[in-house]
Amino acid sequence: MTKALFLVASLLLYVLSLSSLVAATQRLDLAGSYKPIKNIDDPKIQSLGEFAVNEHNKQAKTQLKFQKVISGEMQIVAGTNYKLQLTALEGTSSGTYGTLVFTDLNNKNNLINFYDVSK
Numbered sequence: 001m002t003k004a005l006f007l008v009a010s011l012l013l014y015v016l017s018l019s020s021l022v023a024a025t026q027r028l029d030l031a032g033s034y035k036p037i038k039n040i041d042d043p044k045i046q047s048l049g050e051f052a053v054n055e056h057n058k059q060a061k062t063q064l065k066f067q068k069v070i071s072g073e074m075q076i077v078a079g080t081n082y083k084l085q086l087t088a089l090e091g092t093s094s095g096t097y098g099t100l101v102f103t104d105l106n107n108k109n110n111l112i113n114f115y116d117v118s119k
Helices: 002-030 043-060
Strands: 065-077 079-090 093-103 109-116
Touching: 043 065, 043 079, 043 093, 043 109
Parallel strands: none
Antiparallel strands: 065 079, 079 093, 093 109
């Protein structure tokens, strides 16, 4: 009987330590690496693309017109980095642009980079 209780207790400790390891691994996987944005049509993601175009227009004195975010990845750090590809009109010509927007822990967006992918 004592051996059986010892075996059950040992097995229970093993399972608990294994589940803790899996949970820790999942948390580490969440922070640090870029992950694809699952719902690119989410209004929050589209508004980040619009923000990027508007900020770029202010900084570069251009007049691009935001069309749509077409793909992206996100990275959770002390805030969130969003690497987005979007389309925008320059006059009547549509172009593809890449951008990096950082959203800090206070939900303030910062344009880090904006570049023309189609040239």
